[in-house]
Amino acid sequence: MATDSWALAVDEQEAAVKSISNLQIKEEKVKPDTNGVIKTNATAEKTAEKTDEEEKEDRAAQSLLNKLIRSNLVDNTNQVEVLQRDPKSPLYSVKSFEELRLKPQLLQGVYAMGFNRPSKIQENALPMMLAEPPQNLIAQSQSGTGKTAAFVLAMLSRVEPAERYPQCLCLSPTYELALQTGKVIEQMGKFHPELKLAYAVRGNKLERGQKISEHIVIGTPGTVLDWCAKLKFIDPKKIKVFVLDEADVMIATQGHQDQSIRIQR
Ligand SMILES: Nc1ncnc2c1ncn2[C@@H]1O[C@H](COP(=O)(O)OP(=O)(O)OP(=O)(O)O)[C@@H](O)[C@H]1O
Numbered sequence: 001m002a003t004d005s006w007a008l009a010v011d012e013q014e015a016a017v018k019s020i021s022n023l024q025i026k027e028e029k030v031k032p033d034t035n036g037v038i039k040t041n042a043t044a045e046k047t048a049e050k051t052d053e054e055e056k057e058d059r060a061a062q063s064l065l066n067k068l069i070r071s072n073l074v075d076n077t078n079q080v081e082v083l084q085r086d087p088k089s090p091l092y093s094v095k096s097f098e099e100l101r102l103k104p105q106l107l108q109g110v111y112a113m114g115f116n117r118p119s120k121i122q123e124n125a126l127p128m129m130l131a132e133p134p135q136n137l138i139a140q141s142q143s144g145t146g147k148t149a150a151f152v153l154a155m156l157s158r159v160e161p162a163e164r165y166p167q168c169l170c171l172s173p174t175y176e177l178a179l180q181t182g183k184v185i186e187q188m189g190k191f192h193p194e195l196k197l198a199y200a201v202r203g204n205k206l207e208r209g210q211k212i213s214e215h216i217v218i219g220t221p222g223t224v225l226d227w228c229a230k231l232k233f234i235d236p237k238k239i240k241v242f243v244l245d246e247a248d249v250m251i252a253t254q255g256h257q258d259q260s261i262r263i264q265r
Pocket of ligand 1: 063113114116117118119122142143145146147148149
């Protein structure tokens with residue numbers, strides 16, 4: 001049932017986008033009241049202003065909600081597999097995970113999560129993310145099409161377990177999303193127990209001067225910046241994979257944009 005919802009949600013979303021783009025806004029002539037005040041327009045403007053502001057703030061929360069709904073609903077993979085064979089679906093894929101040359105422990109992790117085939121974004125992005133020499137990649141696709149799973153697999157594939165320092169750094173816009181993505185890293189890396197993950201989020205206080213030995217760090221921009229620049233827990237020069245999750249939300253949030261750019265430099 002849960003994987004059904006994953007696939008169905010993608011379908012519904014596509015249908016909604018189409019119907020919204022067909023909508024035509026009718027111009028309504030509003031007459032002033034007896035005092036000459038055009039109430040309808042004033043109220044509409046105010047509402048539009050508020051909606052714009054709120055929309056920005058709510059995007060990270062919405063994204064988290066989508067993830068939570070999906071993860072609670074996924075149960076059988078039949079529908080996903082049907083869609084993954086439909087060339088018009090965003091889940092269409094021709095490859096298998098074996099063809100993506102993942103490490104055996106990661107393949108085990110992927111199958112244990114109930115994934116049988118990569119989605120389109122995974123099939124396209126993973127070979128680029130695992131290429132030698134490493135390349136930069138900006139990936140965009142609908143919500144719920146497997147981007148998180150793709151970059152988590154890329155981080156887990158690049159880590160060298162014997163080297164005990166942070167090698168992959170992932171920035172999330174909120175505390176909750178960082179924990180959520182951390183959970184995916186833990187699940188997918190389950191058969192690679194030597195791989196360790198640290199959370200650079202508020203409340204996780206480490207002692208000054210301490211070095212961390214975890215291979216992957218996931219956190220929010222403010223805390224990650226402190227860990228890199230102020231507290232020197234992380235040596236940014238040793239980072240092999242840098243992920244900016246929900247980059248559109250990060251760019252829309254001024255503070256996060258500045259902090260993310262400073263960390264990336
Ligand atoms: N290849 C796959 N086969 C089956 N299920 C998958 C596959 N890849 C991801 N999923 C599942 O689909 C759901 C959505 O995946 P994921 O969170 O990676 O999407 P996303 O594109 O990052 O979503 P968002 O845009 O909301 O961040 C998750 O429950 C995940 O476990």
